[in-house]
Amino acid sequence: MSKLQGLSFGLATVVLVVLATGYFMRDWLPPLKSDRGAIDEAMAATLVVTGLVFIATNLLLAFVAWRYEDHEGAKAAYWHDNTRLEIAWTAVTAVIMFAFLFNALKLWADMTSEAPRDAVVVEVTGQQFRWVVRYPGKDGAFGKTDAAKVDVDTENYIGLDKSDPDAKDDVLMVNDVYLPVGKPAAVRIRSTDVIHSFFLPNFRVKQDALPGMTTKTWFIPKVEGDYEIACAEHCGLGHYKMKGQLHVLSPDAFEAKLVELGPAAPEAPAGSPNQASE
Amino acid sequence: MSESTHGSPYRVYWITWAILLVITVAMLMAERFHMPRWFLIVFLVAFMMVKATMIGGNFMHLRFEKRNLAVMVAAGLLVTSLILFAYIAPESWSVLRSTVR
Amino acid sequence: MDHGAHAAVMESHWGGGVSPFAATWQKTMMWIFIVTDGLLFSGLLCGYGFLRMANTIPWPKQSAVFSIPFIALMTFILITSSATMGTAVGAARLGDRRTAVRFLWLTILGGAAFLGCQAYEWTHVIHDGARLYGPLSGSELAHLGVPRQFPAAFFILTGFHGSHVLSGLVILTITALRTGLGKTPAQGVEMAGLYWHFVDLVWVFIFTLFYLV
Amino acid sequence: MAHAEAHAAEAHAPQAFIWKYVFSKDHKVIGVQYYVTAMLMALIAGLLAMLIRLQVGFPEATWPTLGKLLPRGFSDGIMSPEFYAMLFTMHGTIMVFFVLSTAPVSGFGNVLIPLQVGWRDMAFPFLNALSYWTFLPGCIIILASFFVGAGAAAGGWTSYPPLSALQGAVPGSGTGQTLWIVGMVFFIASFTMGGLNFLTTILNLRTKGMSLTRLPLTMWAMLLVAVLGLLSFPSLVAGCILLLFDRHFGTSFYLPSGLILTNVPLLNPDGTPLHAGGSPLLWQHLFWFLGHPEVYILMLPALGFTSDILSTFCRKPIFGYKSMVGAMVSIGALSFLVWGHHMFVSGMNPYLGMAFAVFTMLIAVPSAVKVFNWLATLWGSRIQYRTPVFWALGVVSLFISGGLSGIWLGQSAVDIPLHDTYFVVAHFHLIMAGAALFGVFGATAYWFPKMFGRMMNETLGKAHFWFTFVAYYCTFFPMHYIGIAGHMRRIYASGRPIGYYEFLEPLQEINVFITRSALVLGASQLLFFVNFFWSAFKGPKASENPWNAAGLEWTTPSPPGHGNWPGEIPEVHRWPYDYSVPDAPKDFVPQTDPAPIGARAGGH
Ligand code: HEA
Ligand code: HEA
Ligand code: CUA
């Protein structure tokens, strides 16, 4: 009886987990739409290695649990050290870890590097509970913002200072981001209240939005289409519905869209603004 | 205790006191000599550490205790603080860099 | 059961090999406490350092706000009280109770003087317009353009240090009274001393990192 | 405080009930007090978890009965989003601090330390009692926060400002958050007092012959836990002080300028910003500087318990004692260098991210040593399948499963899509709610005879194990999949129609499965409560050494009386792991046996 328990112990875990993993691989990561495939590869490699370690250790556990159960006349061995063995497995683990590290740090360096010069710049500002999106317009410069200048009626939620010359052609809208396909997109991420996190599941992009500072991330959208923007940091009651849309357009359509949205029509409600907590 | 075998048993405290005062005065004067700011900071921090060592070693008797105790205190206080600061300092510069206005 | 019998039950003799610190458990505990309490200040100081370095508004020159000679005087008082404390500990160890008590009271005097100075300094700085939320608008400090974290860090750092001085004074007073009655063993005085020197030690850091750097 | 009053504290073993069981200074009583309090807190936090699961699994359902029971949290039987936020905040806080830092550390630590190192009591029994009586108000304050103002804190157990600093940012950021901070400060004060006692007792008060290399691994874990706590909690205190000032006295430690809350700029009457110059990142650093060592505070005791239990029930010495100690020490040391792995996408300086990633990955090496040493201990052993060893095997399994997902998260780039998703939730529930809690269950089954003088029921114990083990994997393993698919944590509803993310919609069926398993998991805990209370009062009386274990604590009656050993404290002659020694008359050699056989016997 006990023996069976010991065996089922490890085996069941391995079998169940492996089966379940196989099953759920169907909808593994959300389909990749950006240049960040390297993350997926790193993840797959990690899955293989940790998966093997998982299977091996759990099988071993099941084996010893089954093999060494107490019975009449059983005798346990008496040994308690084996320096060679210990050094060996410490070293092997260390080597595996360094292999992972090497790759991870390289990726990290790529992903946190400065955006290319020719990137399309867009700013998103997290607010309870919407994403305010801003393009710098033709001059490529964002106008100043000032909390005192917030005006709900004109949807100037971030307090864009209209008297600043740089602000003249800034495009403001809510919850909709447009990006051209195939061109690097540099996102300036800000917040005016609490911490949010700009999360694009399909693009392997996530970057917190902190009040008081501007964080940055950049990536290249690869496939046209509409994608969801989520908020990944608990930011209050509406956190679960702080949703935006990312529209990846062909370069021409993108240019046209920018013109259409142009500074002349900042009040055109471009998205469905979620009302801040009712 | 070894210190009580020579001269007045209290001498060590008052010598320490005098040294601490001298160092304090030196630290106060340091600003008068126009040195680069980073040098001033290094100078002040170095003397601060000397003072701390004097207080810990002589007033608090760490010099006369078993070495382990001194190591424990130094490791506990200094290393932990240094780790915290070493990570926080570069952070403060990058926060500054990315502040918007 | 009388006390002796109880002690026989509860007592035991050190035997766990080499004593790591060769100190009694009371002293070991005091030291460990000092390390933790010290780390509280280290956390506050790191926070202060972070905010100062991250600030877009430059930190003011301390001498423009505080009278540095006065702070130096406070430092002098505290160092002196540490020396008198050391003397008291030394005397208690030698069994010279009268000297110990005398120097304990001197130490208390020093500590009280320090607190007095601090109260004076707070009044002064508050008068100049320092508030927890930042410089009072229109005040002298506001003219200097100090960042808001400046007065706040000042109040928190010196306030927490001051509260430690205050509790040190309470401990010292009890120790002095009990030593006078012959109730506190030398180790008691020593431990009170450790705490007092620790308070001095913290001041060394605050003095350098807040007032001078 | 300056007086050596410890041993003179009481003239004799106290007789009156209130002094004996309530305001006792006896380490065993205090340990049990801690343990039972933690258990009640676990019950509450577990119920909160069930509510969380109900909401996540069935976001559209109405619960009229629950609505009647908890009118503040439900309107018309529908859970409100603010109540959901309070649920996970308090669930996390209570579980981490008031259950899993308390039961293994303050609970078992207090019961076991004097018994395992060979002393009459803790170094400073009064401080020990004071520590419990500081802890209890902490519990009450934390729980009370549900009933005041707009409700309990709702900023997550990490309480990131500005959410936790701006009173208007979320309901619960008012009085609830203040009580959260105050409760935490009580908890930390209590933990610090306990830690002082732990360290001094283990370092300074050991019986003759109990050298450091003869300490059971549980004692090494306790020693390290105390060190970690004493070194890291102060930074959270500092953080909490600053947060309290930000909240109530208008300072700007964590608050920058330009804040706009629900379209209203936060300005002074004269038009200047209400706050300026602060940085929310400062809190994250101060919090995680504690937070990461804290998770090892939860883990290390379980690692220690597991080693002791495995060795006893395998009838085999623990493999690689020295490397076990070395691994725990290096885990402890490394845990101070990795905290930034919680902040990879926080906007932290990317170079720091690199440094943190390096140390995070390194920490897997000593963890691997522990796992492999356990497997080697099991190899060639003779496993006696009693309840404790099941839990210990469960710890090994869950530590592997939970730890391996740490390898994913530790690679900073891979963490980008996984951060703040259910993958992280899966990681920490498997390793913390799983492995660490299993360690506590194992320790309970193992040391129950010493604590209460009675045996626990084996059948109930094994049933509890199997239900819990299977339900744990079913509940928390699937969270990896939904996490990888992008399911964010801390969301009140997902899928249609409330939280209308398209990419979350197909995940809802998995959520339902998880919820069902979680309910089974929660219900299985009833077996434990029944077993625990029934056995404590009605279980069969335990002998001095029911498991034939070699440790010092098994040489005194169960439960030990006041002063722990009736006569002299026995002298120790060997390590506690001498099982199946060739030439020995029995299959174990008690630590007190002077025979020069086995390992680490004889003179020091
Ligand atoms: C008991 C608690 C506990 C423990 C022990 C750990 C252990 C580890 N944790 Fe975990 N962690 C938490 C509790 C814990 N964690 C909590 C609570 C959070 C979330 C907090 C929040 O945000 O709310 C968290 C979050 C967390 C994150 C942040 C995720 C995010 O928010 O984005 C990361 C990232 O690096 C991480 C990493 C690790 C690693 C590398 C380990 C390692 O120590 C694991 C080492 C163990 C093993 C690796 C397994 C055994 C080894 C082998 C079998 C050897 C062979 C292995 C290989 C060759 C690969 N953890
Ligand atoms: C040790 C910690 C611990 C434990 C045991 C648990 C147990 C459980 N947790 Fe917990 N959880 C956390 C720590 C823990 N959790 C933390 C830190 C968070 C993050 C909070 C945040 O985001 O801010 C979290 C968040 C969290 C979420 C995510 C919420 C969200 O992001 O929206 C979910 C969702 O399913 C969840 C579910 C559960 C379930 C079903 C259990 C079940 O296992 C519960 C079943 C009950 C038990 C297993 C209790 C057993 C104990 C006893 C019966 C008594 C024994 C007592 C002694 C022996 C003394 N938890
Ligand atoms: Cu915004 Cu969550």
Ligand SMILES: [Cu+2]
């Ligand atoms: Cu961590």
